[in-house]
Amino acid sequence: MTTIERQLVGYLKDAHALQEHVEAALSEMLTTAAGEPAMCRPLGHFAERCRAHTREVEARLRAHGSAPSIVRDAGMLFAAVAEAALGRSRGDRAGRHMRDAYVAAHLQIAAGEMLRRVAERAGDPETARVAAAMCDDAYAMSRELSGLWDLAVEMSLRQHGVRDVPPAPRPDDR
Numbered sequence: 001m002t003t004i005e006r007q008l009v010g011y012l013k014d015a016h017a018l019q020e021h022v023e024a025a026l027s028e029m030l031t032t033a034a035g036e037p038a039m040c041r042p043l044g045h046f047a048e049r050c051r052a053h054t055r056e057v058e059a060r061l062r063a064h065g066s067a068p069s070i071v072r073d074a075g076m077l078f079a080a081v082a083e084a085a086l087g088r089s090r091g092d093r094a095g096r097h098m099r100d101a102y103v104a105a106h107l108q109i110a111a112g113e114m115l116r117r118v119a120e121r122a123g124d125p126e127t128a129r130v131a132a133a134m135c136d137d138a139y140a141m142s143r144e145l146s147g148l149w150d151l152a153v154e155m156s157l158r159q160h161g162v163r164d165v166p167p168a169p170r171p172d173d174r
Contacts, residue, residue, distance in 0.1 A: 005064065008122045011115040012061050013069040015134070018111050019054040020068075022104045026050060029097035032155075039151055042144040043101065049137045056130045063126070094155035102145045108138035 026047040033039040061067055116131035150168040157165045 004118070004122045008115075008118050008124060008127065009061065009064050009066045011111070011118050012057055012064065012066070012127065015111050015115050015131070016054065016057045016061065016068040018104075018107055019050055019057060019134075022108060023047065023050050023054065025097070025100050025104050028093075029101050032093040032097050036151060036155060039148055039155075042141065042148075046105075046137065046141045046144075053130070053134045053137070056133075060124075060127045060130055094152050094159055098145065098148065098152035098156075102142065105138045105142040105145065109135050109142070112138060 026043055030040060030043050030047065033043065058068060112131045112135035116128045116135065119125070119127035119131055153168070154165045
């Protein structure tokens with residue numbers, strides 16, 4: 001295996017671990033937002049796309065004679081579980097999960113952009129295509145989440161016992 005091939009496989013393993021982490025984080029957020037269809041619809045769609053990307057990354061790893069890294073995947077999953085438990089203990093699940101989903105989308109963008117560029121340089125257009133699709137979906141999710149901050153704040157305030165949640169200021173009032 002050439003040096004660039006090893007790098008490509010390393011980025012694929014990183015992308016797989018990140019996908020596993022994002023899937024766990026989205027599962028937590030979907031549970032938290034179960035009563036909010038405006039939040040569940042885009043998150044559910046993104047979770048489906050993440051599962052598809054995970055399978056595609058696994059296929060690319062197999063194509064390169066490799067497999068996901070159990071250690072990396074376990075580390076990411078442990079982090080996701082620890083974050084979820086910490087969020088539960090602090091009570092502000094909606095706000096924290098929204099923040100985490102937004103960060104996860106941007107981590108996917110960064111991982112996908114690096115993977116795509118390494119794949120292009122390694123002469124692997126199929127992996128580059130998979131990485132570009134991951135990025136496209138993560139960019140779309142980021143835009144979708146950007147429109148949900150006020151809903152996340154309202155959910156968070158309700159979780160903290162605020163009964164009469166004031167409406168969000170209009171954009172021209174900010």
